[in-house]
Amino acid sequence: MDRLQAMQVFVTVVEAGSFSAAARQIGVGQPAISKTIAQLEERLQVRLLVRSTHSLAPTDAGVRFYERARAAIREADEAELEARGAGAGLSGRLRVSAATTFARLLIVPRLPEFLARHPDIEIDVLLDDRVIDLVSEGIDMALRMGELTDSAAIARQIARSRRSVIATPAYLSRAGTPLVPADLATHEAIVYSQLGASWTFRRNGTEASVAVRGRVRLSAAEGIRAAVLADLGLTVNSDWMFAPEIESGAVRRVLEDWELPPVDLWAVFPTGRLASAKARAFADYVESILAQ
Structure with a gap:
């Protein structure tokens, strides 16, 4: 029995929901599907499917095998494409996860160029500030900022941004411009919940930590941007998140x-x-546009 072919049959059965539907998709008779699944279960010495006259569902072992088999088939397809020199002609659906504001400002506006280079690729972009499970969500690649919390993650650093204290000219005109970190204690801080209300600065080997105060605390970068642009106070954030406004002068670094x-x-x-x-091609593309 061809192991990869048997995996493909099993994956098709699970996704189709029945032997007969899988047989129609593959273009073989239903007895051939039943025989392949029986041989696969005999080989693995475990039951993969629970079957009745009206329903079919994978067992716990079947669910685990389905995830692994689907990944193995996908990798085999990618290996064939690369062996054929198809890297320059990538095709199919690419699912990418990224933080909402970062993607809206810096990634989505540059998608036309990537799609023009690869006309046979379709992109699904999942905009979510949460750290999601890539396998269960069927994600090919995630763009994540900050410190990685999963030590087992397969990742590579593709860019780095400075962080700055940022405010609008209108707020600074009203509240004054801080000259040293200690001045921040008297300002209205817009606090990003994930970073907390203690900001640490360094200069010439000297470190200064400031506990800031403010009446506005937000859990998402989009809210931080809106609060700053509404002249509510100053904040610490990556320059990425205010790139258009820094360039136009709508906000200032202090x-x-x-x-x-x-x-x-x-x-x-x-x-x-x-x-x-x-996924590798898209990671390379993002790295190239941020390098600019």
């Missing part, structure tokens, strides 16, 4: 002679399988 820890961008791939050629 305390520029003090450094904040930078933020890294990572391309993260599902654990347990090789990164697809499409």
